[in-house]
Every structure is written in C-alpha cells, then in structure tokens.
Amino acid sequence: MLSKTSIPKYEKIMRYIKEKISNGEWPIGSKIPSQRQLAKEFNVNRSTVITALEELIADGLLEAQTGVGTIVTNNTWNLLSSSLNWNTHVEAGMLKQSRSTVQEINNSESQQQFIQLSKGELSSDMFPLQKMKDIINKVSNHITPFGYEEPRGYLPLRKAVSAYLHKMNVNVSPSSILIVSGALQALQLVSIGLLQKGSTILLEKPSYLYSLRIFQSAGINLTGMPLAHEGLLAQHLEHVKKKRKEAVLYTNPCFHNPTGTLMSEKRRKSIIETCTKHQIPIIEDDIYRELWFEKAPPLPLKSLDQTGHVLYVGSLSKTLTPGLRIGWIAAPEPVINRLADIKMQIDYGSSSLSQRVAAEWFQSGLYVEHVKKVRENLLERKNVALKLIKQHLEGLATWEEPQGGFFIWIHLLSPISMKSLYARARTQGIILNPGHIYHEQSSRYIRLSYAYASMQDLEIGIRKLGLLIRSLS
Amino acid sequence: MLSKTSIPKYEKIMRYIKEKISNGEWPIGSKIPSQRQLAKEFNVNRSTVITALEELIADGLLEAQTGVGTIVTNNTWNLLSSSLNWNTHVEAGMLKQSRSTVQEINNSESQQQFIQLSKGELSSDMFPLQKMKDIINKVSNHITPFGYEEPRGYLPLRKAVSAYLHKMNVNVSPSSILIVSGALQALQLVSIGLLQKGSTILLEKPSYLYSLRIFQSAGINLTGMPLAHEGLLAQHLEHVKKKRKEAVLYTNPCFHNPTGTLMSEKRRKSIIETCTKHQIPIIEDDIYRELWFEKAPPLPLKSLDQTGHVLYVGSLSKTLTPGLRIGWIAAPEPVINRLADIKMQIDYGSSSLSQRVAAEWFQSGLYVEHVKKVRENLLERKNVALKLIKQHLEGLATWEEPQGGFFIWIHLLSPISMKSLYARARTQGIILNPGHIYHEQSSRYIRLSYAYASMQDLEIGIRKLGLLIRSLS
Structure with a gap:
C-alpha cells in the first residue's frame, strides 16, 4: 500500500479532498x-x-469564489469528459446525456412506489410466467x-424470425437478418x-426518436413532418427531400409512439412509391x-x-418482455x-441465452398464442383507460381511440405548463x-x-x- | 401492390438494376x-x-467507364453512409469498419472446420454444462x-459482484457497479x-485495444508505451503525460492480451502513485x-x-462463457x-435472463469452484502447447512461459511476411x-x-x- 506517513501534510489534505x-x-x-x-480537522x-x-x-478541481468560499468545479473523470459542456460532444459525434426528464423517468420507472402512466412496457400481470419457465427449462x-455467436446472431433464431416475417409478406432469408439487443440498439447501430454526420432523418413529428440522444449526438439532423390522421403524407416527404440530399425516413407506421396513429394501406403504398422514386x-x-x-394492421412497408x-x-x-433484450433488423444483405x-x-x-429462449418462443408456437392473449388484455385496459379519461378529462382534453398499441395521445384544450404538470404529478406519485419529450412543443399533449x-x-x-390539469388551467 | 404494368419500360429496367x-x-x-x-432480356x-x-x-448508382462498360459505383444505403470513404467517419466520430483481418477472423471463428489458434475463448470442453443447466433451472x-432492469443493472448481481470484488480488496458498493454486456461494451461506453474527441489513451504496446476500432473511430488517440518484462513503467507514463494533457491510461495488468505479461506488485504501486500524482x-x-x-496475481490497481x-x-x-454477455465496471458513483x-x-x-443466471453463478459458490477447474485445465493446455512449440519452433522463435491467461506471444528470430503467413495458414485451415493486429509492426510476432x-x-x-514459418523464412 502507499505509505501514509511519509507524505507531506498538505498532500494528505489534497488526497482527502480528491477522494x-x-x-x-x-x-x-x-x-x-x-x-x-x-x-482543525488535520491539526495543521x-x-x-x-x-x-x-x-x-491549479489542477482545476476547485475554485475560490469571493464571498462564497471554495467550490468543487470538476473531478478527474470530468476533466477528461468535460462534462461541463456536453454540447461540444454533439460536434465530436459523442453521446449526449439524456434529457434530464428522460433520465429521471428512466430512473423512476424502476421504482415501484410510482403510478406509471408513462411506461411503454407490458404490465407484469401479462408476463407469461409459466410459459416462460417451461421454455427456459426446455x-x-x-x-x-x-460462447460467442456468429456476427449476425444465433442461426435458429434468425430462421425463426425469417419464418415469422414471412407470415406478414416480408420475405427475407436468415442471412438478411441481424439479431440485436432490442430495437433501440438497432437504431444505435444505424x-x-x-x-453520416450532417445527414438527415425525416420523421413523424412528434416522434419517439426525439426522446433519444443517439442521433443528435452523432450530428444527424432530425427533420419532422406533420403526422396526419392516417399517417405520414408522401407529399411532405417529396417536399423535404428536395432540400435534404442525404436523407433517410424513420417511421413507426403501426400504433405510432407517442400518438398511436396507424398508417393506412394507401398511405403506405404512396410512401413506398415516393421513397423508391427519390x-x-x-x-x-x-x-x-x-x-x-x-x-x-396493413402489411409492413417492407x-x-x-x-x-x-x-x-x-x-x-413490447409483446413478450424487454428483459430478453431481443430484437431484429431485416435489410439487404x-x-x-x-x-x-x-x-x-x-x-x-x-446474449446467447436470450437468443435461445427467444428462438424457442417462436419455434414452440407459444409466441403467437401469447401475443393473442396480450391483445385481449390490452384491449380491456384500453377500454378502461378510455372510460376513465372520458370521466375525468372530458371538457379538458380531446383524444382519439387507439386501434392498438400502448398509448393514448391526450390533447389538452388549453395549453398548460408541462413542467409544472410533470413535477406536480411526480410529487403525487x-x-x-409530457409531449415535449417527443418534440411536441405546444404544451398541450401528454x-x-x-x-x-x-x-x-x-x-x-x-x-x-x-384534477392536476384543472388546477393548472 | 405497386402496379407493374403501368410503369414505363425504362423504369422497369431501372427497378431491376436497383434491386x-x-x-x-x-x-x-x-x-x-x-x-x-x-x-434483349427486356425485349426493348x-x-x-x-x-x-x-x-x-445521374442517381450515382452506376458509372460508365470507357473501354470497360457500366460499373456499379454505389447503392442507396451506401449513398447515405458513403462507405466508399470510411475515413471520413473518423472525423465524424462514427464507427469504422473492422480491419479486414479482424473481420475475417470474427467470421472464421464461428466456422468449425478451422483450427483456431487465434481464439480468445475457452474450449467447449471447459464449458460447465451440467452446472449451467442446474443454474438455469434454478x-x-x-x-x-x-422487464427492463434499473439503469445500473440487476441489483442481486451487483451485490454479488460487489462481494466478489471485496475478496480482492476492491471495496465498492453495488451502487458503484454497472453491469455491462461484456468488457468490450465497457470500453464502448467509456x-x-x-x-472526448482529441483526448488520448495511453496504453501498452502491443495491445488488444489496437485491434478495436471504437476508440479511433471516436477520434481518440492511442499512444503506446513500451511493455517491459513486469509490465508498464511509470516513468514512460510521466514522460508521455507531459505532452498529452487529456490522457487516460488503459492497462491490462494480468496476463496481458496479446503478450501474456503480468504486472508486478511493485510496478502496480508505482503506476498508481504516478497516475494519482498526475x-x-x-x-x-x-x-x-x-x-x-x-x-x-498481485491485487488489482483498483x-x-x-x-x-x-x-x-x-x-x-474469459472464465465462464462469453455467451452470457455479462461484465461489469466498478468506478466512482x-x-x-x-x-x-x-x-x-x-x-x-x-439481458435480464443473463443477469439472473450470472448472479446465481456467484451466489451459489459454483463460480469459484468452476474457475478453479478452468485454471487446472488451462495449465495442462499451456504445458502441452509449450512442449509443442519447443518441438516445432525451436531455433525459429523465442517465447516466454505465461503465468496465466490464454496466450503465448511468439517472437520470430527473423521477420517474415505476416500477410503471407496468415493467408497460407488459413489455406491450410x-x-x-499476427502481431500487427495489435500494432506490433516488426513482422516478428504471433x-x-x-x-x-x-x-x-x-x-x-x-x-x-x-513448417510454414520455415517455408517463409
């Protein structure tokens, strides 16, 4: 160990403070x-x-402020990451911190005492516990x-996903499939x-993508387009593409997050035609x-x-459990x-283990069976939620009945302070x-x-x- | 579906080619x-x-080359990612492709027909199959x-890792531990x-880190320092640090990859002292x-x-299986x-499943028991390998007997073409x-x-x- 007695007293104090x-x-x-x-404490x-x-x-860890005292201004790791100015990381293509609201929500979501009206995850009462046990045992x-899997992932799982996609007219072979640790990782990989830095993602506005930092941190522009009743309009795409040469479209056509919108078949066809053309x-x-x-829903764009x-x-x-951390990408080889x-x-x-368990869910046919139950359960929940919303928010807000998915996008008739709403709701557990997480800035959406x-x-x-909305209106 | 008959003939040809x-x-x-x-084919x-x-x-997909014909120069996704010039990605802070050798090795490693003298993974005969089954069943x-875990990871696993680290005098609470999907992800997160872009990683040279692209892609400099018999010398660190202000040290003090070097206790103390001072x-x-x-080995630097x-x-x-994709970081909160x-x-x-299985390996005490067996098995393998190396490489190379780990760092007495060696060995299965993967460029190391x-x-x-080395010397 480092000898503690031979070092000068001022260095002892330094070490103590650094620690x-x-x-x-x-x-x-x-x-x-x-x-x-x-x-007094060090007797010096x-x-x-x-x-x-x-x-x-001198090391940059402390700063003397007149009339205040000595303030901690940095720590060793921060000196490196210069966390004080995360904005520079956008330019460096590095990852920004989550928005503080998102970060707080991430942390709160694992705390049981809260009522989670936020969480995009199935309730644990829809977790197929016995089936999961059976499958894991099998x-x-x-x-x-x-050990390590081959780069694209465990082949039996890719085969199972390929067969599963085939049922929705997406004909891709296992070699055109990559297993990822959830859809978020798919976006991270993209x-x-x-x-490239400076390229553009065209997307629905509002969009889940705005709540992420991965694209903005990589210097990629997000260009939102209005989201109509039946989904994105191809004409907007055509218009925006003229201005943005290197553009890719991100869309969430089924039960869009956060609005719940379902893109119609007609809209899908015109989106595909426009994107192919341009x-x-x-x-x-x-x-x-x-x-x-x-x-x-109508068949996938794919x-x-x-x-x-x-x-x-x-x-x-979203259908089984996020705990497996299993998702997939299907694309040209x-x-x-x-x-x-x-x-x-x-x-x-x-995880090889997660990949094997996921493969077995598909192969056994239990996945299809389970998802059917989830649909029934979610439908019931949706109906209950709509009834409650009608009871408590009528006259304060409007909303559309979702045709699937997790979310109701509540549109307040008058704008209120979303920050206050969020904070007060949190205080009440x-x-x-709030809509601004998804770049809906009119202070009217939840x-x-x-x-x-x-x-x-x-x-x-x-x-x-x-009650909260009423008190803030 | 898109109507195929109404489109003009030239567009049919375009679609065919694009596809x-x-x-x-x-x-x-x-x-x-x-x-x-x-x-002829399209009858036009x-x-x-x-x-x-x-x-x-005009779209940039094809190019007419005089005297050659029409050449494919791009595809839609490539237009975006401009894969033609991956070098620009370094500046954009994005991820470069793996070195082609590394990529090829990654792909070959999942192919059973090869003799893998490369693979940094335990042989499947050391896989504790029955214990793993018992643990998964439990x-x-x-x-x-x-579902989703809390951001730092599954608490019982963090507690187990904390208790495990305690045994090597690393005293960190579960709140100072982050569960990651393997050590590579730890480096990716760092x-x-x-x-920050432009900052420096000081490291041993050669080093495993040189085989990765994550740091260089993020615009981080790698500054290698000579690796002495007992590990890195603090004086080199002091010297280099003067020139590089924003620097962090990466070290692999136990059974270093690729050289097998073990850092001595004395060396560890001086590294810690120097790093603390600077x-x-x-x-x-x-x-x-x-x-x-x-x-x-001596206790960790930590x-x-x-x-x-x-x-x-x-x-x-490295001790159980990479298939779980479980690693950890211990650092200030x-x-x-x-x-x-x-x-x-x-x-x-x-993966929640992997985290639970990992926790059970620790909690049950089976991990410690298993690692003991792995040590015995590896020792035997090391002895066999050394005997074979002595038999077949004596007079061609020198090497040191490793005190642990997976690797023997073979130093050829005369330089040979590593590219030829790699290619010919591959042809022979x-x-x-080769050492150059780790930035050892003298054409003398494997x-x-x-x-x-x-x-x-x-x-x-x-x-x-x-035989191959002899034929190339």
Whole structure:
C-alpha cells in the first residue's frame, strides 16, 4: 500500500479532498469545508491548508469564489469528459446525456412506489410466467456449450424470425437478418454505422426518436413532418427531400409512439412509391404491429419493398418482455453485414441465452398464442383507460381511440405548463410523459400508457391527472 | 401492390438494376450486363436501356467507364453512409469498419472446420454444462416476471459482484457497479461517454485495444508505451503525460492480451502513485485475472486506489462463457451514473435472463469452484502447447512461459511476411492472429492461444505453423 506517513501534510489534505470529490460525496458545485475547519480537522496551520487548496485550484478541481468560499468545479473523470459542456460532444459525434426528464423517468420507472402512466412496457400481470419457465427449462435441458455467436446472431433464431416475417409478406432469408439487443440498439447501430454526420432523418413529428440522444449526438439532423390522421403524407416527404440530399425516413407506421396513429394501406403504398422514386431509404420501426385490437394492421412497408429500400426493425420487448433484450433488423444483405460487423465491434453480439429462449418462443408456437392473449388484455385496459379519461378529462382534453398499441395521445384544450404538470404529478406519485419529450412543443399533449399500471393505479392516476390539469388551467 | 404494368419500360429496367444492386447480387465495383444483353432480356430497343442507365448514372448508382462498360459505383444505403470513404467517419466520430483481418477472423471463428489458434475463448470442453443447466433451472424455478432492469443493472448481481470484488480488496458498493454486456461494451461506453474527441489513451504496446476500432473511430488517440518484462513503467507514463494533457491510461495488468505479461506488485504501486500524482484516470481491464497457474496475481490497481482514479473492468467471458454477455465496471458513483445513463441510451441494459443466471453463478459458490477447474485445465493446455512449440519452433522463435491467461506471444528470430503467413495458414485451415493486429509492426510476432483448440488441433496447428514459418523464412 502507499505509505501514509511519509507524505507531506498538505498532500494528505489534497488526497482527502480528491477522494471526497471523486467518490461523489462532494459533487460539482458544492462548497467544501472552510480553511479553518480543515486546519482543525488535520491539526495543521491554515497555511498548510491553503497550500493544498492552491494545488487543487491549479489542477482545476476547485475554485475560490469571493464571498462564497471554495467550490468543487470538476473531478478527474470530468476533466477528461468535460462534462461541463456536453454540447461540444454533439460536434465530436459523442453521446449526449439524456434529457434530464428522460433520465429521471428512466430512473423512476424502476421504482415501484410510482403510478406509471408513462411506461411503454407490458404490465407484469401479462408476463407469461409459466410459459416462460417451461421454455427456459426446455432450453436448459437441450442446451449445449455456448460462447460467442456468429456476427449476425444465433442461426435458429434468425430462421425463426425469417419464418415469422414471412407470415406478414416480408420475405427475407436468415442471412438478411441481424439479431440485436432490442430495437433501440438497432437504431444505435444505424446511427453509427450507416448515417453520416450532417445527414438527415425525416420523421413523424412528434416522434419517439426525439426522446433519444443517439442521433443528435452523432450530428444527424432530425427533420419532422406533420403526422396526419392516417399517417405520414408522401407529399411532405417529396417536399423535404428536395432540400435534404442525404436523407433517410424513420417511421413507426403501426400504433405510432407517442400518438398511436396507424398508417393506412394507401398511405403506405404512396410512401413506398415516393421513397423508391427519390431513393430515400426507410427505417421501419414496427415494434407495436402485433398489438392490434379489432383487426390486423396493413402489411409492413417492407412487404411492398421491391428494391431493398426498407430496413425493418422488430422486437420482443413490447409483446413478450424487454428483459430478453431481443430484437431484429431485416435489410439487404450488404447492409446487414455492415451492421453485424459494427455490432461485433461494440458488444460482440447479444446474449446467447436470450437468443435461445427467444428462438424457442417462436419455434414452440407459444409466441403467437401469447401475443393473442396480450391483445385481449390490452384491449380491456384500453377500454378502461378510455372510460376513465372520458370521466375525468372530458371538457379538458380531446383524444382519439387507439386501434392498438400502448398509448393514448391526450390533447389538452388549453395549453398548460408541462413542467409544472410533470413535477406536480411526480410529487403525487405519478409519472407521466409530457409531449415535449417527443418534440411536441405546444404544451398541450401528454402520452398516456395504459399498458403498465394496474387497473387500480390507472383509476387513481387518471383521476388525479384530471384534477392536476384543472388546477393548472 | 405497386402496379407493374403501368410503369414505363425504362423504369422497369431501372427497378431491376436497383434491386440487383441493393440486394447485393451486383456489388459495388462489378460490371453490369451490356446494353445489348439488357435490351434483349427486356425485349426493348437499346435506346430504352440507355435511358434507364443514364437515369441510374445521374442517381450515382452506376458509372460508365470507357473501354470497360457500366460499373456499379454505389447503392442507396451506401449513398447515405458513403462507405466508399470510411475515413471520413473518423472525423465524424462514427464507427469504422473492422480491419479486414479482424473481420475475417470474427467470421472464421464461428466456422468449425478451422483450427483456431487465434481464439480468445475457452474450449467447449471447459464449458460447465451440467452446472449451467442446474443454474438455469434454478433461476427458472424462482423467476418472477422480468422487464427492463434499473439503469445500473440487476441489483442481486451487483451485490454479488460487489462481494466478489471485496475478496480482492476492491471495496465498492453495488451502487458503484454497472453491469455491462461484456468488457468490450465497457470500453464502448467509456469511448462515447467519458472521452472526448482529441483526448488520448495511453496504453501498452502491443495491445488488444489496437485491434478495436471504437476508440479511433471516436477520434481518440492511442499512444503506446513500451511493455517491459513486469509490465508498464511509470516513468514512460510521466514522460508521455507531459505532452498529452487529456490522457487516460488503459492497462491490462494480468496476463496481458496479446503478450501474456503480468504486472508486478511493485510496478502496480508505482503506476498508481504516478497516475494519482498526475491525475491520470486508469481503465484497468482485468478480465484474465482469475486464470493464473501457480499463484494468484498481485491485487488489482483498483485495490490501491484511494482517490477514485481507477475504472475497473471485469467479465465472465474469459472464465465462464462469453455467451452470457455479462461484465461489469466498478468506478466512482458519478462515473457509474453517467455510464449507466449512456447504456440506457444505447441498449436499455443487458439481458435480464443473463443477469439472473450470472448472479446465481456467484451466489451459489459454483463460480469459484468452476474457475478453479478452468485454471487446472488451462495449465495442462499451456504445458502441452509449450512442449509443442519447443518441438516445432525451436531455433525459429523465442517465447516466454505465461503465468496465466490464454496466450503465448511468439517472437520470430527473423521477420517474415505476416500477410503471407496468415493467408497460407488459413489455406491450410489454421486461423492465427499476427502481431500487427495489435500494432506490433516488426513482422516478428504471433499471438497463439492455447485456450480453444482441441489438444489434437493444437498439435496439428503448431506443427504446421513451424513448417510454414520455415517455408517463409
């Protein structure tokens, strides 16, 4: 160990302070004890304390502020990452911090005491516990030694996904499929592997994509287009594409996050035609497709794609559980090969265990059976939520009845402070996603999820939401 | 569906060609059929074909080359990613393609027909199949519904890792631990979350890090320092740090990849002292620590760290299986919080299933038991490999006996063409890792792994390696 007795006293003080700073006890911006207190604590003259502080000031860890005292301005790791100015990271193509609201929501979502009207995840009462146990046991009984998978992922899973996609007229072979750790990772791979700094993503506005930092951090522009009743209009696309040469379209055609919109068949055809004509590649994020109520959505854009323009993203996270961290990309083989190479560079593939369990869900036929149940359960929840919304928000807001998915997009008749609404709701134990997370800045929208909270919590949550909106109007 | 009959003939030809290009049948650089052939195939005049080609040339997909014909120069996705010039991605902070050798090795490693003298992975005969089954079954029997985990990872696993690290004098609480999908992801998170473009990583040379693209793609400089017998020398660090202000040290102190070097206790102390003095954060990649033969390595740098300078990385990939994709980072809490936020942004956490299985390996005590067996098995393999190397490479090369880990770093007495060696070995069914992958450019080094190939393959592989070196000398 480092000898503690041979070092000079001022260095002892320095080490003590550095330790407090780096272990987070004295966070950036906090005031450290006075010179007098430190001198007393270490049994030294004030001049010794001053020597230590001067060294730390020179190192950039502390700053003396007249009339305030000595303030922590940095820590060793921060000196490196210059966290004080995350904006520079956009230019460097590095990852920005999550928006503070998103970060707070991420943290709150694992806390059980909150009523989660925000969470885009199935309630645990829809978790198929017995089936999951059976499947894991079956996988375990047949398992052979496993290690790194091949770059595109576990072949039996790719075969199963290929067969599954075939049923929705998406005809891709297993070699055109990449297994990823959820749809978010698919987007992360696209952002670092296919898109260049300065290129543009055309997308619906509002969009889930605005709540992410991965694209903006990579210096990619997000250009929103108005979202009509039946989904995106091809004419907007044509118009915007003229101005933006290197553009790709990101769309969420089934039960769009956050608005719940379902793109019509006609709209799909015209989007595909326009994108083919103008050579606009499409990222089709179709993770909510299976969660329909009355009838199945129109076939994917990918099924209409005759020229390899569509990169199709699917996942088990919204229909089974996000805990497996299993999703997939279907795209032309050269694109898949590039993305597979990049996935190898960032995490060497997804969990072999999760991939085997996912494959078994498909192969056993239990997945299709399970999703059917989820649809029924979600329909019931949707109806309950709509009834409660009608009861508590009538006259305050309008909304459309979703045809599937997790969300009701609530449109307030008068704008209110979303920050206050979010904060007050949180104080009352309710987490909600204000529209501004998705770049809807009119202070009139809330995304309400009926997928996660218990029926009782839905009731309490929506009732309180009504009162809160009233109090803020 | 898009009507096929109403479109003009030249557009049919365009679509046909686009499809061939985008599905990869006609790769970039290939020559497309002649105008005459296309005219015949589509039963049109040559002028119609010319119209189609001209459109595609204007779109940048094709190029007419005098005396050659019409060449594919791009595809839609490539137009976006401008794959033709991956170098620009370095500046954009995006991910470069793997070195072609590394990419080829990644692909070959999942092919069973090769003798893998390259693979940094335990042979499947060390896979604890029965124990793994028992553990998965136990996890399955006790499992409750699982979904997204909290940002830092599954708490029981973080507790187990904390207790495990405690045994090597690394005293970190579960809140200072982040679960990651393997050590590579730890490095990926550091590269995008803590290091800025233009900053420097000081590292051993050669180093595994040179085989990755994540740091260079992020615009981070790698500055190698000579690797002495007992590991890195602090004086080099001091010297280099003067020139590079924003620097972090990456080190692999136990059974270094690729050289096998073990850093001595004395060296560790002086590294920690120097880094503390000069405020150089340290990334300690300690994934081979447990794989010692005669005696356990000196305690981690992290155990000597009193000021939160060390970010410690561990993993189950080298000791149990990489298939779980489970590793961890231990660092001061503010650093962990930032990296956890970034992990949420890129993949929403690691597989819940893998995390539960990993936790059970620790909690049950079976992990410690298993690693003991791995050590014994590896020792035997190391002895066999050394005997074979002595038999077939004596007079051609020198080497040091490793004290643990997977690798023997073979130093050829005369330089040979590593490209030829690699290519010829591959032709003979042997995959090896030439030193230049790790930035050892003297054409004299090969990293030989005794961890993966069967004893028989080790024998064949090393014998053939001897013959190949002789033929190239």
